[in-house]
Amino acid sequence: MTDDKTTTTPVSGKVVPQQRKDRTPAAGSAEPAIKVVKEWQEVWHRFAANKLALVGLVLVVGLLLTAVFAPLIAPHDPLKQDLMNTLKPPSGEHLFGTDILGRDQLSRVIYGSRIAVIVGVVSIVLTLLIGVVLGAIAGYYGRFYDTLTMRVADVFFAFPLLIGAIIIITVTGRGVWPVVLSLAIFGWATVARLLRSSVLSAREMDYVHAARALGAGHARVILRHILPNSIAPVVIYGTFNVGTAVVAEASLSYLGVGVSPEVPEWGNMLAAGRGFIGVYDYMWTLPSLAVVLTSLGFIFVGDGVRDALDPKLR
């Protein structure tokens, strides 16, 4: 959908001879182990053929490294207030100026990546977990389970995400985990729908009937035969939506219902900078850039993952 030019024949043409080269020497040795490696190699080749996906990967890895090494990169303590130096414009000491309490803007953006990574990754993992379990049950067992799960999913699907999240957070109080929880509560329905429909088609495949005929139990059939063959759309959804989760978290903090205001976090910084538009623009430009690059990074990677896992979906 993005750029048809990135996967034209010359690129995929390069992939094929390489595979053949691999195959000849490997033919004699242990077959199954090598086959797995090659499958992943193929996936990686398809991913790497999408240049935008590589850009996205660089952005995402950059974000992860920033989050892990924040104490080493940040020039100042993100929480340290300096009331003699509030709202200072960018200088050699503070590359992106200081905020209303004299805290270093750059350091706060760097530390903000930690909240982004935690919320983005954990909320998506939780969303996928709930969605996959319920979607698999609905799709595999059908009938009553299907109707019940899908009608409940309808309810959560119809809820506007932000409004739902705000209500959950009002109950639990502000903080990182309430945000993660509320995003998962209003996100799982889409995953359950996706997985259910791919389980429905996988369920009737010959290999599933064969596994059952050979005496495999329900759990084994679901875990070993159905899930591996129906999980691709969910994985693609997950990669795309890490960025969406980061944006949703920043939106909640921007509205004053996300993480607490003293925490260095992008949405908080943007909310603080909102009153200074046109006066101290450096207060909101850097955190804006951080949110945009993070969101774009995961979208581009998601694009690449889609091309790699399911070329038919393009």
Place this chain on the structure above:
Amino acid sequence: MGRYLLRRLGQMIVVLLGATLILFACLFVIPGDPVGSLAGSERSRDPAVVEQLHKRYGLDKPLIVQYGTYVNKLVHGDMGEDYTQRRPVAEILGPKLVNTSKLAIAAIVFDAVIGAGVGALAALKRYSLWDTVVTLITTILVGFPTFVIGMLMLNLFAVQLKWVPVIGDPSDPVQVVLPAITLAIIDAALVARLMRGTMLEVLRADYVKTAIAKGVPRRQVLLKHVMRNSVIPVVTYIGISFGSLLGGAIITETIFNWDGIGMAMSTAIQQQNNPIVVGVATWGVAIFVLLNLVVDLLYAMLDPRIRLS
């Protein structure tokens, strides 16, 4: 068709009941007394007055009774009375809904005209400079959160160029433009990409080649064969998007101080003004589900191959 409609409407009611029940359960467990502050500050409160207030709003009853009363009133078109102004919720939300609708309609028109138009032109002139620029801009735009777009817009048009005031006035038709574009621009980028993708597919289809081969004028091929078929996914997307826009755009309304139901929601949450919270959320869910149904019906109308059952 009749049975399909009936079943869908039935599902809608189930979804609505489920959503409002979840809402009630959540609001019920929120710590603090939502009406206590009406009886004065925490120390000077007269317990008798508080009790009377609880009775007035039915807060002395168990959750399930409160919920039953709400549903019963809702069926009769009564959304209850709010805590701070003690006026009917429908009366308070009505004018705000008008403001939100102005924003939503303007945004959808922008999506449909600019988004679909830009995407169609890109598909017709594939690999041209225009196509490249559109692909580039739409690819980057989808990564922009609404609040960043809003702040960029405010900075450019309200602060730097001074074309519009910083605080939006919903009664001035010119001022709807900025928040509407903010609300619409990401969707417009998605619509443009969707339109371009579908149209490229349709342009390759056999029936288009047949039409050209049998000598149908190009204009007519484009309008009758290409456009009609490419517009179907776009209609679906825009319809569903309209459903969520009408439910209130909290972020955009907050940035532009737009007095719509999104703003009403965020104030009501802070004040624990539960009847307004429930009212806005119920409306949001209802309009979303309703527009989903409308979209499915439209889909069947635009694509005769689809049978509703």
